[in-house]
Amino acid sequence: MTESNVAPVAVGGSGRGWKMIAGAIVLVLAAGWLLLYATVGGDFYMTVGELGEAGDAANVRVGGQVVPDSVTQMGDTATFTIRDESGAALDVVYTGAFPERLRSYEYVVATGSVQPGGPFEAVEVLVKCPDKLFAEKLTNGVLGGVGLERVLY
Numbered sequence: 474m475t476e477s478n479v480a481p482v483a484v485g486g487s488g489r490g491w492k493m494i495a496g497a498i499v500l501v502l503a504a505g506w507l508l509l510y511a512t513v514g515g516d517f518y519m520t521v522g523e524l525g526e527a528g529d530a531a532n533v534r535v536g537g538q539v540v541p542d543s544v545t546q547m548g549d550t551a552t553f554t555i556r557d558e559s560g561a562a563l564d565v566v567y568t569g570a571f572p573e574r575l576r577s578y579e580y581v582v583a584t585g586s587v588q589p590g591g592p593f594e595a596v597e598v599l600v601k602c603p604d605k606l607f608a609e610k611l612t613n614g615v616l617g618g619v620g621l622e623r624v625l626y
Contacts, residue, residue: 518582522561531586535563535593541577552592555581564592574600
């Protein structure tokens with residue numbers, strides 16, 4: 474028998490190829506997130522103060538808390554005032570289906586336009602979900618029967 478001078482072959486490799494693939498995936502995801510952030514914007518809505526500084530604006534979202542006792546409804550038109558943390562207030566006029574939970578102290582996001590000196594004319598009003606429902610949904614829906622509802626309530 475003759476001996477062969479063949480070099481042994483490494484089994485499994487060093488893993489460098491997998492590291493390169495994982496790095497490329499991370500870079501692609503980061504670039505996609507950055508592109509989405511740049512095109513959509515970092516803010517979902519403007520505050521009342523920011524809208525006041527902008528002057529007239531079309532097709533914008535503005536968010537704030539409904540001022541107590543400012544909600545009135547006449548037919549399918551609702552008027553109310555929202556305020557942000559700085560105290561800046563904005564009158565909103567919305568025509569459409571009356572949001573069921575639209576009342577004093579609720580946080581809302583309204584989409585529409587405003588002219589200088591006029592009210593904000595909303596085409597859509599979204600009432601933010603209250604945070605207190607999270608614990609109730611968690612204990613009753615996900616963890617129901619585990620006994621945590623006695624601990625949390």
